[in-house]
Amino acid sequence: MAQIPYKIYLDESELPRAWYNLRADMVNKPAPLLNPGTLKPMQAEELAPVFCEELIRQELDNDTAYFEIPQEILDFYQMYRPSPLVRAYFLEKALGTPAKIYYKFEGNNTSGSHKLNSAIAQAYYAKKQGLAGVTTETGAGQWGTALSMACSYFDLDCKVYMVKVSYEQKPFRREVMRTYGASVTPSPSLTTEIGKKILNEHPGTTGSLGCAISEAVEVATKTPGYRYVLGSVLNQVLLHQSVIGLETEAALKKYDIKPDIIIGCAGGGSNLGGLIAPFMRDKIRGKLDCRIIAVEPKSCPSFTRGTYAYDFCDTGMVCPLAKMYTLGSSFIPSPNHAGGLRYHGMSSILSQLYDDGYLEATSVGQVEVFQAAEQFARVEGILPAPESSHAIRVAIDEAIRCRESGEEKTIVFGLTGTGYFDLVAYEKFHDGKMEDQIPTDAELEASLKNLPRVE
């Protein structure tokens, strides 16, 4: 079809052997996590009861540019990496655009998304520390699935607290986790003090991510040999996810391609932060003239309508405070089907880059997102996850702009995962029953009133 193949493969010698820590190149470093009691920066020893030692080191290190990827993790990456960088020839043709579109596809593994990149790293360090197991929460289930796979590989116990409404509505995700030997508990549950308290106060509750986090943290800190792990937002997660961007960079360089626009969906920021890492480095250094765009749902618009401030990471307000673009930890997004994008805050790294003007952000509605998803599926053959489809929407819009202006821009976007477990949402879309629920100004004002006071 053309000189550049449909899929750009990397040879073994071209694969990343170290993660890249974007913080090392940032002009303004991301603000530190604060102790919610003292409001002072969290020290390693304060984090040690919750997180694994090596991961704390990675979390707090703003200076080391490269962290070598341990051989055991490289071995595991072989199962599903390098992920393909695909030239979207079929989509370009369907759109009649002179733009050149590429996507980095992270969905070709059983967890169905990029989450596995960090899950295997976190499981590895837990195992190395001699732990018996880890705990976590999951909403839509992508993270829980990825962590189950990783823990199974390293023979670690894995306790997943799954928001009760998802546990009941997404039994298939639960079964994948069980296949990998994880125990999955609907949250709130009677296995924790916080769970009992919430069930006592709200007997009929279907749970929330904030509550599931609180239960997972409680179990991790009370059970000898356990720690808590998290699939997004944290600096360490973006570090691990840099493997996405490094592979993308290597594939583009192979054919001497320079991106003009890079697009990724943004919930907590794990995918976007990983995809853009090396390109943002070059942009900061003045070596790359490139727009970098975060796409979020109109129903949960942290960047585009939030405030840059210290806030709680969880609804239960037990975790450290992070400075981030936030809608307030009490913000409850409407039931948007892109479960992975329903977080009230945003990675501190990305928040700082956005505040410094290196990163753009835009928000899109759910119906237009599914229209893009269906159009993409029909021509490119991949059924995308709703989260990923936010990036597809904006990539298509930019490509259409190129058709109108005649510009041959190179557009790269992150296709984070597949939508095999999101077909209830597709069904709603097909039946014309999907709608956007956009928060009013008054609602946002109310949830932002609860921000903690930090000088």
Place this chain on the structure above:
Amino acid sequence: MAQIPYKIYLDESELPRAWYNLRADMVNKPAPLLNPGTLKPMQAEELAPVFCEELIRQELDNDTAYFEIPQEILDFYQMYRPSPLVRAYFLEKALGTPAKIYYKFEGNNTSGSHKLNSAIAQAYYAKKQGLAGVTTETGAGQWGTALSMACSYFDLDCKVYMVKVSYEQKPFRREVMRTYGASVTPSPSLTTEIGKKILNEHPGTTGSLGCAISEAVEVATKTPGYRYVLGSVLNQVLLHQSVIGLETEAALKKYDIKPDIIIGCAGGGSNLGGLIAPFMRDKIRGKLDCRIIAVEPKSCPSFTRGTYAYDFCDTGMVCPLAKMYTLGSSFIPSPNHAGGLRYHGMSSILSQLYDDGYLEATSVGQVEVFQAAEQFARVEGILPAPESSHAIRVAIDEAIRCRESGEEKTIVFGLTGTGYFDLVAYEKFHDGKMEDQIPTDAELEASLKNLPRVE
């Protein structure tokens, strides 16, 4: 980890550009399809109202060894081919076997299986003939999904008759088909004469594959510009599926690997026939000393307990007669979850090869299949389809035999697809509610009584 990479990739120059027709090398050709009325071999003109012209030519040609793959199909194959040939290092290690295990993984496309290889070919020839659309039936949904994707690509209308019980129990499969623009009708339906007749006689019926075939054929023959297409059993389908075997052969040759045992699951025979095609050619020619094993479920044991005879291909007895290993067209297999393996008969090509002693067959129980599936998922990171897991079971058993004997055999098996839409079955397995239902001798005797009388 070793000299042979975890995944063997093929360069563009190494990709097959022609399908291989195993019939050309068979010592005894497969028996021809017979007209159910005259009991004489079906001629092309008799098949023309039902099938596409070019596909009839492929169906009836026992002599041409290679059919060039049209460029349009090669373009589409680029989306998801070559599929990886994976060295199962992790599984080998877990089993502690000196055997070298490889699997050809066909699940990395949205249809989730190898079915897309033939679906795109059949859609292409329908489009080339100037047809408006095609009809088909689907049980578990893999074939219907693949055909929907293929028709969407060539802008063909696609009418899928889905067995009612599956339509209701597998709404997600249905939604994927709808995403690709197919119309999906639960069968039996009021849209056909045969459907009305069956609903009148059995008002509460949940349908059957045989009935869905009859409805799809009726609509194809009564609607101008439509033909009927089928995803397995037929010679043409095995021809298209030879792309699996040809890629496998190319990948093995690249590292000078000779297989000692090749294993594939067998329902109608589309995957097995495709995988083994070039290896069977070499075996027939005396150039390869290799065991080739078909694996079927104990609940539907066409090879191991069936009879080699002419039989109806459908329960409605409207299609041509095929000579095959069969359990009788009235045989109703127990609700085994490997829906793709619940066919009463078997490809005529494979049946002849089995009768001639070139092919072995074995049957396995459902519980042991899911045990193998879970073991495989945990170490190799892929959640396999129940159908594919039949091959995994036997590959693991052979590898364990090598551990006991110390033999370093090379085992190659076909991993036809993923199990993302089979999690109800996984759930039953996890909950200990799965059991095998093996037909009694009396049951088989009864269903074999209805074989048509052909001299």
